[in-house]
Every structure is written in C-alpha cells, then in structure tokens.
Amino acid sequence: MSNINFNSLKTGPDSNGKFGIYGGRFVAETLMPLILEVESSYEKAVKDKFFIDELEKYRRDYIGRPSPLYLAERLTEHFGGAKIYLKRDELNHTGAHKINNVLGQILLAKKMGKNKIIAETGAGQHGVATATACALFGFECEVFMGAMDIERQKPNVQRMQLLGAKIYPVTSGTGTLKDAMNDALRYWVSNANTHFYIIGTAAGPHPYPKMVRDFQSVIGEEARSQILEKENRLPDALVACIGGGSNALGLFHPFLDDKEVEIFGVEAAGKGINSNLHAASLTAGSPGILHGNRTYLLQNEDGQITDAHSISAGLDYPGIGPEHSWLYDIGRIKYLSTTDEESLAAFELCSRLEGIIPALEPAHALHITGKLAAERKGQIIIMNMCGRGDKDLSSVLPLINKIS
Amino acid sequence: MNRIKKTFDDLKKSNKKGLGIFLTAGDPDFDTSLKIIENLPDNGVDFIEIGMPFSDPMADGPSIQLSSQRALKSGMSLKKSLLLVETFRKKNSHTPIILMGYFNPIYIFGKTKFINKCNEIGVDGLIVVDLPPEEDEELFIEAENKNLSCIRLVTPTTNKSRLEKILSNASGFVYYVSITGITGTQAPILENVSTNIKNIKSITDLPVVVGFGIRSPSQALAMANISDGVVIGSAVVDLINVSLDENANKSDTTINSCLNFITKVSKEIKHN
Numbered sequence: 001m002s003n004i005n006f007n008s009l010k011t012g013p014d015s016n017g018k019f020g021i022y023g024g025r026f027v028a029e030t031l032m033p034l035i036l037e038v039e040s041s042y043e044k045a046v047k048d049k050f051f052i053d054e055l056e057k058y059r060r061d062y063i064g065r066p067s068p069l070y071l072a073e074r075l076t077e078h079f080g081g082a083k084i085y086l087k088r089d090e091l092n093h094t095g096a097h098k099i100n101n102v103l104g105q106i107l108l109a110k111k112m113g114k115n116k117i118i119a120e121t122g123a124g125q126h127g128v129a130t131a132t133a134c135a136l137f138g139f140e141c142e143v144f145m146g147a148m149d150i151e152r153q154k155p156n157v158q159r160m161q162l163l164g165a166k167i168y169p170v171t172s173g174t175g176t177l178k179d180a181m182n183d184a185l186r187y188w189v190s191n192a193n194t195h196f197y198i199i200g201t202a203a204g205p206h207p208y209p210k211m212v213r214d215f216q217s218v219i220g221e222e223a224r225s226q227i228l229e230k231e232n233r234l235p236d237a238l239v240a241c242i243g244g245g246s247n248a249l250g251l252f253h254p255f256l257d258d259k260e261v262e263i264f265g266v267e268a269a270g271k272g273i274n275s276n277l278h279a280a281s282l283t284a285g286s287p288g289i290l291h292g293n294r295t296y297l298l299q300n301e302d303g304q305i306t307d308a309h310s311i312s313a314g315l316d317y318p319g320i321g322p323e324h325s326w327l328y329d330i331g332r333i334k335y336l337s338t339t340d341e342e343s344l345a346a347f348e349l350c351s352r353l354e355g356i357i358p359a360l361e362p363a364h365a366l367h368i369t370g371k372l373a374a375e376r377k378g379q380i381i382i383m384n385m386c387g388r389g390d391k392d393l394s395s396v397l398p399l400i401n402k403i404s
Numbered sequence: 405m406n407r408i409k410k411t412f413d414d415l416k417k418s419n420k421k422g423l424g425i426f427l428t429a430g431d432p433d434f435d436t437s438l439k440i441i442e443n444l445p446d447n448g449v450d451f452i453e454i455g456m457p458f459s460d461p462m463a464d465g466p467s468i469q470l471s472s473q474r475a476l477k478s479g480m481s482l483k484k485s486l487l488l489v490e491t492f493r494k495k496n497s498h499t500p501i502i503l504m505g506y507f508n509p510i511y512i513f514g515k516t517k518f519i520n521k522c523n524e525i526g527v528d529g530l531i532v533v534d535l536p537p538e539e540d541e542e543l544f545i546e547a548e549n550k551n552l553s554c555i556r557l558v559t560p561t562t563n564k565s566r567l568e569k570i571l572s573n574a575s576g577f578v579y580y581v582s583i584t585g586i587t588g589t590q591a592p593i594l595e596n597v598s599t600n601i602k603n604i605k606s607i608t609d610l611p612v613v614v615g616f617g618i619r620s621p622s623q624a625l626a627m628a629n630i631s632d633g634v635v636i637g638s639a640v641v642d643l644i645n646v647s648l649d650e651n652a653n654k655s656d657t658t659i660n661s662c663l664n665f666i667t668k669v670s671k672e673i674k675h676n
C-alpha cells in the first residue's frame with residue numbers, strides 16, 4: 001500500500017496520507033467528503049499552469065519573494081565558528097513565513113468556489129496572513145484564537161481586526177493553539193458545505209500536512225539555489241524552529257536527500273524539559289492521534305492530551321506535523337530544544353548585533369544555531385528567520401528588563 | 405446472543421421505537437454516573453451509549469465538552485470507563501452497551517487489549533468518532549472479527565458512493581447524525597433527515613437511529629416516527645450540569661432530574 005520510495009525521502013505521504021505510520025485522516029465522517037475534495041482539488045491545482053502562474057505572481061509581487069539569504073556577519077563573529085546565513089522570511093509581507101502557505105490555500109479555495117475562510121492561530125501570524133489574503137480576495141475571514149494568545153499577541157489581534165477578520169476567542173483548555181484548532185475544526189464541521197479551512201501548519205488530516213509543506217517548500221528551494229550561488233556548495237547544517245513544523249519543513253524538505261546536509265529542528269523547552277512546562281512533543285512525547293493525524297504528542301498514560309507551555313505562542317502546541325514524526329523515527333533530522341529564557345537571550349542578541357528583531361519562535365532556532373556554529377568553524381549553517389518580533393515586544397520587554 | 409440485534413428485533417415486533425441515552429462515564433463522578441446508568445433500563449431506555457471522556461472532543465459541542473472535563477476531573481480514565489461497564493453488566497445482562505469516544509485513549513490502551521476487554525466485560529458496540537472508514541484497519545476490522553458491532557456514522561455530508569462504502573461494513577445499527585455539526589448545537593430539520601434515512605434504508609436492513617441534535621420529548625417523537633430509534637445526549641448532560649452544587653459536585657437532584665426527563669422522553673416516543 002505504501003508508495004514511499006526509500007531512495008528518496010521526499011516522496012511521502014503515501015496514498016492514504018501516511019508518512020510511515022504517521023499522518024492519516026482521523027476525522028469525523030462529516031468532514032471526510034470535504035477533505036477528500038480538498039485533496040483531489042489540490043492534486044489537480046498543482047498540475048494546472050494557471051494556478052501555478054498565479055501563485056508565482058503573488059509570491060513575487062505581493063509577498064516579495066524570493067526572500068534574501070543573508071550572511072549574518074556579526075552573529076557569525078560573535079559565535080566564532082561556522083558562517084551563519086539567515087533565510088529572511090521575516091521580510092515577507094505580513095512578517096512571517098505563514099503567508100506562503102495562505103496564498104497557496106486561498107487560491108485553492110477560490111478554485112473550489114469557496115469564499116468563506118476559517119483559520120486557527122497561535123502567535124497570530126497565521127491569522128494575520130489569512131486575514132490579509134481574505135482582504136485581498138474579498139473573502140469572509142473567521143479566526144479562532146486562544147484567549148491567552150489574544151492577550152500576549154495583541155498587535156496581531158489589532159491587525160486582524162483592521163483587515164476585517166472576525167476573531168473568536170477560545171477559552172476551552174488552556175486557551176492556546178491546541179484549543180483554537182479544536183474550535184476551528186468544530187466550526188468547520190458545522191459549516192462543512194460553505195467554508196474552507198486554511199490550516200496554518202503542516203499538521204491536521206491528509207492532505208494538509210503535504211499541502212502546507214509543498215507551499216512552504218519555496219523557502220528551501222530558494223535557499224538551496226541562493227547558497228549554491230553564494231558559496232558554490234550546499235550548507236553543512238540547517239536549523240529551524242518547530243511549532244507544528246511548517247517553516248521547518250519548508251526549509252528542510254528540498255534538502256532531505258542531500259545526505260551531507262545535517263538538519264536540526266528546534267522545539268520549545270519552555271521552563272525545561274523536566275519541568276512538564278514545555279512544548280517538546282518529539283523530545284518528550286509519544287505517538288498518538290489528535291487533530292486528524294497520528295503524530296508525537298504530549299499526553300498522559302491514559303491518552304489524554306496534556307497542556308503545552310512556551311513563552312512563544314507559535315510554538316505552544318502539544319503536537320507536531322506527522323512528517324516530522326517520521327523523519328525523527330528514521331533519524332534523518334535531529335530535534336533539539338530551547339528554553340524560554342534561552343530564547344529571550346537570543347531575541348535580544350539578534351536585535352543588538354544584526355538590527356533584526358526576530359520573532360520569539362525563530363529566536364528558539366537562533367539559540368541552537370549559535371551553539372552549533374561555535375563548534376563548527378569552516379562550516380556553513382542556514383537558519384530560517386521565519387518571522388519578525390514586533391508582535392512580541394509587549395510580552396518580551398518586561399522579561400528582558402528583568403533578566404538584564 | 406447479540407444484544408443489539410435482539411433489542412431492535414423485539415422493538416420491531418412490538419411496533420415500538422428505541423430510545424438510547426448518551427452519558428459520559430464518570431460524569432460528575434463514578435458512583436453517580438453508575439447509579440444513573442443502572443436505572444436507565446427501568447426508565448424506558450433500550451440501549452446505552454457510554455462516552456469515554458477525552459481531553460479534546462473534536463466532534464462535541466459545549467455540553468459534552470464540559471461533561472468530559474467533569475469526568476476527567478473526577479479521575480476518570482479509559483480503564484475506569486471499562487470498570488463502569490463491567491459493574492453495570494453484573495446486574496444487567498440484556499441492555500446493549502455501546503462505548504463511544506475518540507481513538508487516542510484506545511490507541512494508547514492498545515487495540516487488541518481493548519477489544520478483548522470489551523468482549524470480556526460485555527460491551528456490544530463501538531462508536532469511534534474520529535475513525536472514518538478510511539482508517540478501518542486501526543480498530544474496526546479486528547473488532548468486527550471478534551463480534552463487536554462497529555456502529556457507523558452517516559452524516560448529511562455523506563454522498564451516495566460513500567454511503568454504500570460505509571454501509572457495506574456496518575453492523576449493529578446505523579447512526580444517522582441529524583445535523584451538519586457537532587453534538588447538541590442545532591435542531592435537525594425533519595424533512596432532510598427523513599429523506600436521508602430513506603436513502604440509507606434503501607441500501608441496508610440494519611436499524612437506523614438518529615442523534616446529535618435531539619433535545620426535547622417532542623423532537624424525539626418526530627425523529628422516532630421516521631426512524632428506528634433516537635439517541636439523546638447533550639440534553640441529559642446539561643441536566644447533570646445544572647444540578648451540580650456550588651463546588652461542581654452532584655446534588656440530591658442530580659440523579660432524579662436526569663431520570664425524570666428520560667422517563668418523559670420514553671413515554672412520548674413509546675406512547676405509554
């Protein structure tokens with residue numbers, strides 16, 4: 001049944017939406033006909049020259065792609081080892097990688113004749129990207145966001161409102177990304193005939209993990225040709241942070257078959273992996289089923305999902321996209337983690353040395369990038385700077401002032 | 405003996421419609437929930453759906469979400485849900501018990517271990533909301549081989565080709581989800597439900613039971629008239645909710661308010 005070609009790690013998922021044992025379509029019957037329709041429409045769209053050309057046009061003229069690959073000389077000097085390149089997806093319109101995926105999916109929604117859009121959001125970047133695209137296309141936009149995230153990502157809430165989106169505060173659970181996704185899925189079940197659900201990360205039922213990965217892979221494709229142009233060789237290592245895993249897969253996927261390239265995903269260690277207050281589903285979780293797919297989850301011995309914690313709203317999720325779970329099991333990617341405090345230090349360091357205020361999410365990746373760079377003189381590392389930190393200032397500044 | 409088949413055969417012979425009640429195991433606590441469930445058969449209930457609480461019930465509205473949370477807070481687990489059924493079965497050997505829930509707790513418990521345990525303690529059927537036919541290998545094929553009825557959900561979005569596929573593997577009864585939505589949130593539209601049940605009946609001889617949006621005795625009667633039975637869930641767990649004391653514990657009225665309502669529904673649809 002499996003059609004994964006093991007000579008390449010890039011051919012998954014199989015026809016059942018599985019990466020090894022991960023992924024699948026664990027959804028209520030009400031949604032099944034719909035996600036099958038999304039799948040067949042997507043497969044048709046990617047073969048349609050008009051669709052591809054239109055996506056290409058929006059990437060270039062609206063998002064501002066390709067994003068630069070920037071040699072961060074002062075960070076490089078600071079860590080005193082490998083050359084650090086930043087893939088600058090924080091320069092995208094709306095300030096993060098999320099828009100890459102949203103424009104792909106909204107073009108698909110348009111093709112399917114759906115003009116009412118649902119989204120969940122954690123940091124608010126996916127919500128802002130979706131609200132933006134809906135404004136652009138004249139579509140209705142409804143965003144589900146955890147009450148706690150509404151509090152800590154205020155600027156993004158205001159942006160979404162200005163863009164005309166309707167925001168539903170989610171109070172169930174801990175009022176974070178997992179709960180927002182539950183309520184978005186419930187709302188979709190109730191509006192299955194009229195609405196398109198734009199999932200913001202490489203998770204959820206098939207075909208979402210594949211579709212989101214494909215739309216984000218533009219990051220890695222560009223980075224690959226940019227580094228070949230600048231350095232005339234492939235990088236030694238790639239680093240990206242992981243909430244659900246979309247910016248990471250976007251950078252990593254085009255490099256999966258390049259055996260000489262080491263790949264590092266960075267999970268949020270919150271207050272420490274041993275504290276039970278973290279979001280490191282691979283490092284500290286186990287396989288289970290949530291939000292339509294089998295993947296590594298934070299859960300108790302009874303299979304109840306436990307709450308995640310991260311200072312970064314975008315990483316505060318007790319699961320991870322299924323393709324990462326598979327890549328973890330087969331050992332192609334190493335998964336490390338960064339604590340709240342380490343990410344704050346990286347946040348400040350990057351601002352001071354490069355004049356780039358990173359989002360808290362890629363600040364997690366930067367901490368690991370620095371550690372790796374220090375040990376790797378003569379090597380080249382590419383890190384995905386997947387978002388900018390304006391949204392985080394109000395929650396970060398009081399904490400930084402406390403530390404320093 | 406297949407309790408589900410016998411129950412629906414008997415109902416048909418006496419020209420009556422079936423009443424099923426959904427309750428979350430351990431809501432608001434193990435003992436209270438056991439007491440309510442033990443009293444259901446004497447209050448006109450023909451089959452019982454017992455919800456195994458899950459932290460993230462994706463297909464449920466606020467009523468059953470809260471009910472799951474109350475149960476988990478009271479210390480429920482999959483093991484204790486099974487213990488509840490086991491205890492019930494010691495005193496009742498005829499009322500069908502259908503376990504309803506989400507796949508993750510079952511997956512973590514272990515597929516084969518779960519199926520064997522269900523057989524051992526007298527579970528008759530399973531409804532697993534997030535296992536569509538596409539994921540049959542995860543649980544249903546083995547369960548079916550070991551004579552547990554896998555109750556299929558058919559919804560307003562199920563199209564004709566899916567309907568045939570779903571019904572070809574169905575057993576026990578067919579659960580018709582009367583609304584495009586989550587539990588307990590909207591009222592079903594009689595005409596649409598009626599048309600869809602006719603479609604289902606043209607393909608299968610299994611009983612067809614309606615649920616998800618039924619809240620009142622009169623709604624139950626209307627739905628029972630066009631089907632073989634109805635399931636009520638949210639309306640009952642709401643009664644538990646309002647009966648609780650200020651510390652969210654059961655009160656003197658918890659058990660009786662549920663049973664009184666259920667008796668009323670039963671009288672309405674059974675015309676007695």
Ligand SMILES: Cc1ncc(COP(=O)(O)O)c(C=O)c1O
Nearest residue numbers: 125243244245246247314361387
């Ligand atoms: C800037 C930024 N980076 C990363 C993430 C995490 O998502 P993913 O792992 O899908 O890239 C988010 C999510 O909100 C984000 O806003």
